[in-house]
Amino acid sequence: MLLKRIIICLDVRDGKTTKGVRFVDNVDIGDPVAMAADYYAQGVDELVFYDITASSERRMLFVDTVRAVAERIFIPFSVGGGVGSVDDMRAVLLAGAEKVSVNSQAVLNPSLIDDGARLFGSQCVVVGMDVKRDPAVSSGFRVFIHGGRTPTDRDAVEWADEVVSRGAGEIVLNSIDADGTRDGYDILLTQTISSRAPVPVVASGGGGTVDHLYEVLTAGEADAALVASMVHYGAFSVGEIKQQLHSRGVGVRV
Amino acid sequence: MTVLVVDTEVSNLRSVVTALRALSYRVQIIRSGAQLRHTSSRTLIFPGVGDAQSTMDSLTRRGLDGMLRRFIRDGGVVLGICVGAQLLLHRSEERDAVGLRVVRGTNRRLPDRTADGARLKIPQIGWNTVRARSASALFLGIPQDSAFYFAHSYCMAPSVRTEQIAWCEYGGLLSVAFAAGRVYGVQFHPEKSGPHGLRLLRNFVSHSARLQCS
Numbered sequence: 001m002l003l004k005r006i007i008i009c010l011d012v013r014d015g016k017t018t019k020g021v022r023f024v025d026n027v028d029i030g031d032p033v034a035m036a037a038d039y040y041a042q043g044v045d046e047l048v049f050y051d052i053t054a055s056s057e058r059r060m061l062f063v064d065t066v067r068a069v070a071e072r073i074f075i076p077f078s079v080g081g082g083v084g085s086v087d088d089m090r091a092v093l094l095a096g097a098e099k100v101s102v103n104s105q106a107v108l109n110p111s112l113i114d115d116g117a118r119l120f121g122s123q124c125v126v127v128g129m130d131v132k133r134d135p136a137v138s139s140g141f142r143v144f145i146h147g148g149r150t151p152t153d154r155d156a157v158e159w160a161d162e163v164v165s166r167g168a169g170e171i172v173l174n175s176i177d178a179d180g181t182r183d184g185y186d187i188l189l190t191q192t193i194s195s196r197a198p199v200p201v202v203a204s205g206g207g208g209t210v211d212h213l214y215e216v217l218t219a220g221e222a223d224a225a226l227v228a229s230m231v232h233y234g235a236f237s238v239g240e241i242k243q244q245l246h247s248r249g250v251g252v253r254v
Numbered sequence: 255m256t257v258l259v260v261d262t263e264v265s266n267l268r269s270v271v272t273a274l275r276a277l278s279y280r281v282q283i284i285r286s287g288a289q290l291r292h293t294s295s296r297t298l299i300f301p302g303v304g305d306a307q308s309t310m311d312s313l314t315r316r317g318l319d320g321m322l323r324r325f326i327r328d329g330g331v332v333l334g335i336c337v338g339a340q341l342l343l344h345r346s347e348e349r350d351a352v353g354l355r356v357v358r359g360t361n362r363r364l365p366d367r368t369a370d371g372a373r374l375k376i377p378q379i380g381w382n383t384v385r386a387r388s389a390s391a392l393f394l395g396i397p398q399d400s401a402f403y404f405a406h407s408y409c410m411a412p413s414v415r416t417e418q419i420a421w422c423e424y425g426g427l428l429s430v431a432f433a434a435g436r437v438y439g440v441q442f443h444p445e446k447s448g449p450h451g452l453r454l455l456r457n458f459v460s461h462s463a464r465l466q467c468s
Contacts, residue, residue, distance in 0.1 A: 001382065001383060001423050001424075002378060002380050002381070002382045002404075002424055003380060003381045003382065003383070003401060004380075005380050005381065040448075043448075045380075045381055070268060070269065070272060071272055074269075074272075074273055074276070074445060074446060074447070074448055074449075074451060074452055075403070075446055075447075075448055076403055076405070076443075076446045094268065095268070096268045096269060096272070098269075098405070098446065120303075120304055121303060121304035121305055122377060122407065123303070123304075123377045123379060123405040123406065123407070124303065124304065169377050169379065169405075170379055197375075198366065198373070198375055198376060199375055199376070199377070199379075200375050200377075200379045200380065223375065223379075223380065224380065253381045253401040
């Protein structure tokens with residue numbers, strides 16, 4: 001049976017892992033390569049690395065960090081942050097990432113998704129979406145870009161449909177409202193997108209307790225959940241999270 | 255022990271190479287038919303991600319299709335991974351790609367519904383539990399229902415039942431590994447499946463060494 005995945009997200013700036021609340025006030029919290037090796041040893045299913053300054057400040061991709069991580073861990077990981085061309089995608093994949101994630105650049109230039117899927121395969125192309133509740137759009141969920149700072153006129157449900165038709169193999173759905181709060185995922189948002197999408201959907205934003213994870217993986221119908229604050233500050237270990245989910249009947253790799 | 259790894263140009267072989275080096279094996283990357291003809295190693299891994307036809311075209315362009323068949327005929331031991339495994343079979347529904355035709359079977363697109371009509375997401379991405387035949391050399395020391403990492407839209411259907419050696423459940427029973435003489439194939443990515451995946455790679459190389467001694 002396909003298991004639900006627990007994925008740890010590391011935001012990286014200037015080669016250091018960093019964490020913020022609601023996309024502001026970033027604080028350095030450690031070396032991404034060492035953290036990756038530690039989480040791998042703890043049994044995490046997958047990792048995601050985002051170069052978080054990339055979209056707004058146009059930094060070069062952190063290929064050296066990717067390569068160093070690939071030498072140390074034998075689980076899948078994806079990389080994103082400012083990926084704007086198939087050359088960027090190729091650099092990340094050749095450095096050792098399984099998947100490359102596109103977000104703002106996919107909204108600004110949607111054929112990036114089609115090109116990536118055609119060249120590398122859908123399973124390599126993840127589309128990240130930053131979404132905020134907004135009654136002014138038809139589904140009630142508006143797509144934002146540039147690290148969640150810039151609103152677009154895109155409806156999240158329509159955008160999710162479009163990225164799938166263009167060849168995205170997976171969607172990482174981030175709630176801007178919930179991000180960093182540790183108060184729970186946006187269950188309605190997740191369920192709305194995941195029940196409709198024919199590709200795996202990863203819930204992101206707000207994970208703070210095992211209850212939150214349980215909720216988003218069951219009621220939220222997410223195929224996987226991203227955690228960050230919950231593990232980076234040592235409140236929970238990967239083992240604890242998985243044991244508790246397993247004992248509550250959620251199929252996870254233990 | 256030197257393990258050969260085929261560079262298919264369209265996929266990432268770095269993960270497989272890194273895993274093999276972490277297991278202390280020497281690795282030689284094979285980029286052409288000529289290179290394969292001149293190596294003395296008889297243990298080869300054929301990784302693959304992405305598009306089956308592009309991968310096949312890449313092999314043909316460099317004379318690797320014929321040389322891989324010859325390598326196998328001459329007693330070489332091969333492990334195909336994901337698209338690599340699929341290409342060892344005869345053909346694929348994916349753009350009607352024709353494979354290396356070394357092992358009898360085809361590849362089919364994953365169904366988008368389960369037998370009772372529930373929607374199935376494609377590609378299958380994530381960890382799924384695998385059951386293997388108990389005597390299988392590839393799975394030695396790996397507990398039943400261990401999870402391996404999958405990322406695929408097409409699945410293998412080896413024709414000969416006794417050559418199917420492992421299965422997972424995804425919308426029905428899927429064949430996820432085969433063993434046909436000295437040719438092995440796995441649908442999942444052992445280089446991305448944590449400690450059990452590394453154990454499988456080690457089992458393959460050890461088994462290959464044993465086969466060559468006998």
